[in-house]
Amino acid sequence: MNFSGPVIHGLKNGRKLGFPTANIQTEAAIEAGVYVGKAKFQNQIYNCIVFVGKSETFNIKKSTYEVHFLHDFNGLEFYNEKVEVDLLVKTRNNKKFDSLDDLKATLEQDKQEAFTFFSQNSKTIQNE
16 A cells, blocks of 8 residues: 655644654545554655554544654654655554553553564565
């Protein structure tokens, strides 16, 4: 599964939690959930975690496509830049969290699972 589109402004909730995301404007129809993926940006491919769906924790009713790069861009802003995303595996369903601390802990777990996935599958998912 894949999608692409320009980076648009979001609510910056991820950034406030220490997990900045690139919000992608797309017409894709992908099942809600959290995924491990690869994102192409400025002709480079980066490992990422992707959230697809409605953020119930923040009471957001519209589906969003949010990419958290597993790379430190040092605050680089790339609004309006095109990002192409390939989803490799779904790691969990979306859920509403009771607190921001619970959400942050789960995001950290998602990140660790992504690092594990990439380290265990590095030979089979080279930068394609």
